[in-house]
Amino acid sequence: MNGAAAAGGAAESAAPPFLDHNATTPVAPEVADRMWPFLTEAFGNPSSPTPQGRRAARAVAEAREQLAALIGAHPDEIVFTGGGTEASNLAVRGAAAGAEHRRAVTSAVEHPATAAPLAHLREVHGWRVDELGVDAEARIDPAEVSAGPLALGTLILAHNEVGTVQPMAAFAEAVRARGGLVHADGAQAVGKIPVDVDALGVDLLSVAAHKLYGPKGVGALYVRRGTRLAPVLRGAGQEGGLRPGTENVAGIVGLGAAAALAGAVMEAESVRQEALRELLWTELRSRIPDLVRISPRAAALPNTLMAAVPGTLGASVLEAAPGVAASTGSACHAGVHAPSAALIAMGFEPALALGALRLSLGRSTTEAGVRGAADSLARAAAASRPAG
Known part of the structure; x- marks a missing residue:
């Protein structure tokens, strides 16, 4: 491996759990x-x-x-x-x-x-x-x-x-x-x-x-x-x-x-990532009982879990969980958050859609990383809920 690639690999291993693979993936x-x-x-x-x-x-x-x-x-x-x-x-x-x-x-x-x-x-x-x-x-x-x-x-x-x-x-x-x-x-x-x-x-x-x-x-x-x-x-x-x-x-x-x-590893990775996706859902749901699953289980990408935390802003949850790299289901323009147009088209209420998190796994995702991310996100969700 060339020096630049080796340095990049070392930097990635030290990074927080990366659950944003649908946004981009590291160069293999x-x-x-x-x-x-x-x-x-x-x-x-x-x-x-x-x-x-x-x-x-x-x-x-x-x-x-x-x-x-x-x-x-x-x-x-x-x-x-x-x-x-x-x-x-x-x-x-x-x-x-x-x-x-x-x-x-x-x-x-x-x-x-x-x-x-x-x-x-x-x-x-x-x-x-x-x-x-x-x-x-x-x-x-x-x-x-x-x-x-x-x-x-x-x-x-x-x-x-x-x-x-x-x-x-x-x-x-x-x-x-x-x-x-x-x-x-x-x-x-x-x-x-x-x-x-x-x-x-x-x-x-x-x-x-x-x-x-x-x-x-x-x-x-x-x-x-x-x-x-x-x-x-x-x-x-x-x-x-x-x-x-x-x-x-x-x-x-x-x-x-x-x-x-991809042709060489896709079949095995699909099975592995789907299992980790379901583990992530189970871990999150056990800690956030009212969590709403948006992503389907069947006829879906094996790596993608979108879920919404009622009564919160997804962006606020991620801000409170700096150890997790992920995306939300909303867009922010001039400080104003708008719900995902796709979620609205799916029939979700804007308030719930604003609490959506997109968690997308990849080849570097591990079971330990999933459990750690679930714990961090659950604590962040609790901290992000309004008091009372």
């Missing part, structure tokens, strides 16, 4: 080692005929094969991007360009990476965007896709806050029956659960490297062969003309290595 040591040469001596431009350029081009091609293998795709269906957000923008806006029917369907609980470009289509280009409601587990009903021609259906495969895995295959079937292309935001799913683009029936799927132990600032879009897609950026002809600009070789190599590693 194996991934950092694979990237290192392309940050140093292997600096060639993949478009250059030099020996250095040819080495870089081979590395990019290998990464394409590694990611394709993880999601059941062909290597030539992988388009590397600057991240998951760019991938989703390319999917939504690229599919919309030249579409015969200006109508799309999505859910009420999408990530901004998809919701914002859809809003752009609606507000600037006059598109009709149908939003499907969700149940108390954030799950859509594909039968609610209304009749009439569609250009696009886009759905978050695994929800970033709650962990719910959507019935993507049934959604895709409904969209295809109405003539539309199907996009899945797979940023939270790829690397955590099995993802097969043919089984899901999708034409487009977004990937973010830093959600599966790869580097930040790189992602990919799966584009099924024969899918008509227009570029969002204009420039040279890299990535089949869909994503111009000199490739981020080190980042792409990191994404490929992370995909290969």
Whole structure:
């Protein structure tokens, strides 16, 4: 291992329990080692005929094969991007360009990476965007896709806050029956659960490297062969003309290595993390009897637990538990806390939604860490409740 990776690993081991893996993951040591040469001596431009350029081009091609293998795709269906957000923008806006029917369907609980470009289509280009409601587990009903021609259906495969895995295959079937292309935001799913683009029936799927132990600032879009897609950026002809600009070789190599590693450890890690997730819930519930579980147990990410402490502000609980790194279900703007829009769409009262905590486990999570985090959070919750 290079010195930088070793130092990073030592720093991480000394850090407090990290239960925010849905926000980001550390770069795996194996991934950092694979990237290192392309940050140093292997600096060639993949478009250059030099020996250095040819080495870089081979590395990019290998990464394409590694990611394709993880999601059941062909290597030539992988388009590397600057991240998951760019991938989703390319999917939504690229599919919309030249579409015969200006109508799309999505859910009420999408990530901004998809919701914002859809809003752009609606507000600037006059598109009709149908939003499907969700149940108390954030799950859509594909039968609610209304009749009439569609250009696009886009759905978050695994929800970033709650962990719910959507019935993507049934959604895709409904969209295809109405003539539309199907996009899945797979940023939270790829690397955590099995993802097969043919089984899901999708034409487009977004990937973010830093959600599966790869580097930040790189992602990919799966584009099924024969899918008509227009570029969002204009420039040279890299990535089949869909994503111009000199490739981020080190980042792409990191994404490929992370995909290969995920394929090797995902099954065992899924079982292990699900058991730790349920242990975390049991430990928290025993200490906080009125704790409300929001994340479903079934058809959900194995690492994600969202729960709400009634009568508290999630942000205050985390402030009182500095030994735990996690997220809340609310956003803070100018000191004013707003409940998660997804939780409101799921039918939760704003007061309860403000007390939500998102606890997302990862490969470094241990049983001791889970028990320690539960104890710290329970004490913080008690301290955060109003007196009386």
